[in-house]
Amino acid sequence: MAKDRPVYMGPRLRRLRRELGLTQADMAADLEISASYVALLERNQRPLTADMLLRLARTYKLDMAEVAGDGGAEQTARLGAVLKDPMFADIDLPPLASEDVAVNYPGVTEALLRLYTAYREEHLALADRSAARTDTAEAPDPVAESRRFLAARRNSFPLLDDAAERLAGEAEAEGGLAAWLKARHGLRVRRLPSDVMAGSVRRLDRHRDAVLLDDALDGASAQFQLALQIAYLEMRKSFDALLKEGQFSGDSGRRLARRALASYGAAAIVMPYGAFAKAVEARAYDVEALSRQFGTSFEQTAHRLTTLQKPGQERVPFFFLRVDPAGNVSKRLDGAGFPFARHGGSCPLWSVHRAFERPREVITQWLELPDGQRFFSIARTVTAGGGGWGAPKVDRAIALACAAEHAHRLVYARDMGVSDPTPIGVTCRLCHRAQCMARSAPPIGREMMPDDYRRTRAPFGFGEG
Numbered sequence: 001m002a003k004d005r006p007v008y009m010g011p012r013l014r015r016l017r018r019e020l021g022l023t024q025a026d027m028a029a030d031l032e033i034s035a036s037y038v039a040l041l042e043r044n045q046r047p048l049t050a051d052m053l054l055r056l057a058r059t060y061k062l063d064m065a066e067v068a069g070d071g072g073a074e075q076t077a078r079l080g081a082v083l084k085d086p087m088f089a090d091i092d093l094p095p096l097a098s099e100d101v102a103v104n105y106p107g108v109t110e111a112l113l114r115l116y117t118a119y120r121e122e123h124l125a126l127a128d129r130s131a132a133r134t135d136t137a138e139a140p141d142p143v144a145e146s147r148r149f150l151a152a153r154r155n156s157f158p159l160l161d162d163a164a165e166r167l168a169g170e171a172e173a174e175g176g177l178a179a180w181l182k183a184r185h186g187l188r189v190r191r192l193p194s195d196v197m198a199g200s201v202r203r204l205d206r207h208r209d210a211v212l213l214d215d216a217l218d219g220a221s222a223q224f225q226l227a228l229q230i231a232y233l234e235m236r237k238s239f240d241a242l243l244k245e246g247q248f249s250g251d252s253g254r255r256l257a258r259r260a261l262a263s264y265g266a267a268a269i270v271m272p273y274g275a276f277a278k279a280v281e282a283r284a285y286d287v288e289a290l291s292r293q294f295g296t297s298f299e300q301t302a303h304r305l306t307t308l309q310k311p312g313q314e315r316v317p318f319f320f321l322r323v324d325p326a327g328n329v330s331k332r333l334d335g336a337g338f339p340f341a342r343h344g345g346s347c348p349l350w351s352v353h354r355a356f357e358r359p360r361e362v363i364t365q366w367l368e369l370p371d372g373q374r375f376f377s378i379a380r381t382v383t384a385g386g387g388g389w390g391a392p393k394v395d396r397a398i399a400l401a402c403a404a405e406h407a408h409r410l411v412y413a414r415d416m417g418v419s420d421p422t423p424i425g426v427t428c429r430l431c432h433r434a435q436c437m438a439r440s441a442p443p444i445g446r447e448m449m450p451d452d453y454r455r456t457r458a459p460f461g462f463g464e465g
Helices: 010-019 024-031 035-042 050-059 064-068 073-082 095-104 106-131 142-152 158-174 177-185 219-234 236-244 251-270 273-282 287-294 298-305 404-409
Strands: 188-192 202-205 210-214 319-323 329-334 363-368 374-385 393-403
Touching: 010 035, 010 106, 024 035, 024 050, 073 095, 073 106, 095 106, 142 251, 142 329, 158 177, 158 219, 158 236, 158 251, 158 273, 177 188, 177 219, 202 219, 210 219, 219 236, 219 251, 236 251, 251 298, 273 287, 287 298, 298 319, 298 374, 298 393, 374 404, 393 404
Parallel strands: 188 210
Antiparallel strands: 202 210, 319 329, 319 393, 363 374, 374 393
């Protein structure tokens, strides 16, 4: 509860009274105050004092924390984040006004938050439809639907973070994830050869009460798979509640989104929000150091860094990209407002595409977009699979990027000036840098200027108009 201003909880008090089946006169008699005073409290014409809070808790056998709540802090933070959207820039919305709405009208606040999330999701869907417009009817794209679901929520799910912190605490007290599975669900963990697992990395064997893991998994991957199994066992209701708010044309998109939520929950169990958020500040976002501290892989840790946007406990917002040597993008997560290409590849001048030339090395780079926006990026290769002689493996490169204003908080940007950022574009078809030698296609809407007599630095010449 705020200490520097009176606390008004009228709507919450009215809701409590109605849940208890009481009239204002009944509550007044129970609390030994007048009915008119109860009416004033419910209309927010009087603040709720500490003494009155204690009376409510004692009289109706309520938990003080349940009565007082968090003072609407989380709802206030969520609403405040939404109101920073540029479309509200011309509306005078003082912080105290939004706080009053969040605290006194939580139902209205939740309705506004859901509407905004639905708007964001539909906005991203329209962008996808425009980019993929063809002469034939569009088929549903489950991958795009799943990505929109995550992007509309900035890849942040506080509901899962809270549940995961509780589960992580229980597992630590029990002696680890395997011990927790045995104590809570009667499941033992068994490691089996890859040929026995028949292509699966994890299976739940209900007949033998066991969680089966491929013994080729390294320590970080095995730990993550156990956490993933726990997420599926313990967070199903949370997944269902979150997916109800999504927009999916078919079951495939919903299943992909559910899988993404389960992976989110697993990462939150292995790297609990509170402990991880504290560690990233202490270690200045050093991904490798954080990986060692939490026993996770470089990619798992980098992925988790994109989720640290819990209202009131935000950390540096990151954009995450994963590509293969051919430039195909297999994962995008945006928490930094980076205008990445929603279709096709990214700019070849971005160091993420050169990371394959320097395996396992962290490559830093300052980036500048055509509109002047600047970002700081790190890139490094990661390997999936392997685990034995002849076992197939895949090399990919991942990039983390944040806005230039946050770069000073990262260990990678220390002692680095921003004097010479690399000029990049979102994608060649949207980039109008005329002299770019790495261009693979001319920009949309610009007239081509073929010239047989001169050789220019750029592979495509085009008009300035």
